Amino acid sequence: AISLGIRHGFGLWLQPMSLDHGWGREVFSFAIAVQNLVWGIAQPVTGSIADRFGAGRAIMVGAALYAAGLLLMAASSTRGMMVLSAGFLIGFGLSGTTFSIVFGAVSRALPPEKRSLGMGIAGAVGSAGQFVMLPGSMALISGLGWAVALVALAGIVALMVPLATALK
Numbered sequence: 001a002i003s004l005g006i007r008h009g010f011g012l013w014l015q016p017m018s019l020d021h022g023w024g025r026e027v028f029s030f031a032i033a034v035q036n037l038v039w040g041i042a043q044p045v046t047g048s049i050a051d052r053f054g055a056g057r058a059i060m061v062g063a064a065l066y067a068a069g070l071l072l073m074a075a076s077s078t079r080g081m082m083v084l085s086a087g088f089l090i091g092f093g094l095s096g097t098t099f100s101i102v103f104g105a106v107s108r109a110l111p112p113e114k115r116s117l118g119m120g121i122a123g124a125v126g127s128a129g130q131f132v133m134l135p136g137s138m139a140l141i142s143g144l145g146w147a148v149a150l151v152a153l154a155g156i157v158a159l160m161v162p163l164a165t166a167l168k
Contacts, residue, residue: 002160003066003097005129006153009137010086016146017076027079031086038091039098046096047104055105056167062096063160065089070157074150097160099126105167 014028021027050058069089076082095101102122110118140149 001125001129001132002156003062003094003129004126005131005133006070006137006157007090007094007098008130009134012134012137012141013073013146013150016141017082020146021077023079023082027082028086030079031082034083034087035091035094038088039094042092042095043100046092047100049096050101050104054167055101055108056164058096058101059164059167060161062093062101063157063164064093066093066097066160067154067157069093070150070154074147074154093157099123102126 010032014025017023018025018028046058046062049061066089069085069092072081072085072089076085099122103119106118106122107115137149137153140152144152
């Protein structure tokens with residue numbers, strides 16, 4: 001819910017970041033396109049980390065990269081920093097904190113007859129995150145400004161680290 005909820009709200013930052021930096025929308029759009037590619041390409045790597053060291057550790061690494069990406073995104077003043085932060089770091093972070101890792105953990109934790117229900121619940125919770133995080137992100141941007149809002153979200157993402165310790 002945290003990972004996908006924040007990720008689905010990135011469009012909210014397009015206008016304020018672009019206006020403040022004097023960028024066209026292509027800078028932000030390119031960074032998010034890189035994020036999507038990295039997210040997909042990195043999933044076999046994070047999946048193998050989860051298989052070898054456990055889903056909890058994969059989520060911890062992913063959350064750390066995601067939080068670092070959000071912090072660097074808040075400080076991004078160049079196109080290269082934007083692509084590094086929003087593209088590469090957050091893309092790698094997403095690959096370690098979203099469905100590919102969570103579904104693996106759920107399927108290993110439940111007996112075969114309950115896996116479908118568990119996967120459905122995990123999917124619903126992940127998707128429900130956007131309904132909470134979108135208005136929350138908008139409120140943070142309106143109240144704190146876009147850069148401080150990203151720092152606040154990095155703090156929320158960091159909560160995934162202790163939450164991941166509950167996974168076996």
